[in-house]
Amino acid sequence: MKKTLLISSPDTQGLVAKVASILYSHHLNIEKNDEHVDLEHNHFFMRTKFSGEIEDSLLLNELKASLHPQAQISLKNEEKKSIIILCTKENHCLGDLLLRHQSGELNAEIKAVISNYEDLRDLSEKFEIPYFCVDTLTNSREEHEQKMLEIIQRFEVDYLVLAKYMRILPPSFVSHFQNQIINIHHSFLPAFIGANPYKQAYDRGVKMIGATSHFVNNDLDEGPIITQDIIHINHTYSWQEMQKAGRDVEKIVLARGLKLALEDRIFVFANKTIIF
Template identity: 60%
Template sequence: MKHTVLIACPDMAGLVYKISSVFLSFHLNIERNDEFVEKQSGQFFMRTLIKGTCNPIELEAALSAQLPQEAQIKVVSEKKKSIIILCTKENHCLGDLLLRYDSGELDGEIKAVISNHTNLKDLVKKFGIDFFHIPAENILRQEHEKLIAEVCDQYAVDFLALAKYMRILSPSFVAKYTNKIINIHHSFLPAFIGANPYKQAYERGVKIIGATAHFVNNHLDEGPIIAQDIIKIDHTYTWQDMQQAGRDVEKVVFAKALSLALNDRIFIYGNKTVVF
């Protein structure tokens, strides 16, 4: 059986030796190891894929005994994580995730899709996935989010994927799913905010289009960044061409970020990430 071991702690001499010695004492084989030291803070990060039979709780305890008191240690068993997608009306990110899931490219299980509109219901049903319409009209935001949380809790969800979900989440909802909500948006921020950013960018004559995927926190679009990408454009692009190009980048970046999260490749440190 395979496990992923995630360790974050202050850096010091002999850490890798101590950790490897614990693995050896449990008769575990290291199949892959990634490590990084953030020089400014002196923080050590290590992700190790191990193979063998072990009790995760006992392994964590053994590692804890060898590492600094501040060490954060997590042993993750090999199993597919559950995802719930939240969407509104735009179909490109949702449709891309559904296709990847259907073809076995997504290392997780899409349990349900929740939307405040019914526009994408038929698309979701084609993939045999549960669709929940939870309208937001004439209801307080807290009540609306309570209904969403009730659905999420039915499935013991690991991650919420905001596939162009066009509603701002409350601090209480974000706190309930800390470091479990992943969002995607264009990379023009903080420039070209408000309505139709692609038209604003066209009028400014931009030469690149990009997308950013990040964890959601209580600062709008300022959570820890997971993945980004860009493509080059030129003067021949209309704002509609730019919008389509932006959607293509959003799909790829969103899927990549979700895959990294599903495979336990992300450490969150302050408002930054270490991605292996």
């Protein structure tokens, strides 16, 4: 059985030696080990994938006793994670995730889809995923947030995936899900923050458009970036065509960002990501 050990700690000498020795003493076999020191903040990150048999609590206790008191240590097994997808009207990101889910490529269970519109109910239910519509017409701001939270809390989820969810989540909501909300931003952040980035990009006459997957913090579009990519365009694109072309890079970049999260490859520190 394979497990992944994640350690984020103030840097001190001998960290790799201590961790590796503890693993070795239990006859655990390191298959992949990545390590990074943020020299600006003197902070240490380590991701170790190992095989072998060990009781989680035993290993964690031993590591805690041996490492820095402020070290954050977690141990992940290979069980599928659970996610909920939030979306609005566009089908490309949701559909792409549903297809990956269906083929078994997405190492996660999609527990539910939540939207502020009914448009994507049919698509979601085609793939037998429960769909919840919490509209913003009949619900006040507070009711909306409350109902969303209620639905989410019915499931035990690891990540919320904003698959073109076109509504700003209030800080009170976001605060429940620190580094658990992954968004696709339809631009290469930090350019074109805010509404209709394709129109902004068109007006500026840019020659490429991009997409950014990132964690959502309180400030819209300001969370830690996970991954980004672009496609080249030219003067023949209207902003609607830019938007259409942008969908391809959006869905790929969102899926890549989610995959990295599901594989426990991401550390968040100082509003940035370290990705192994």
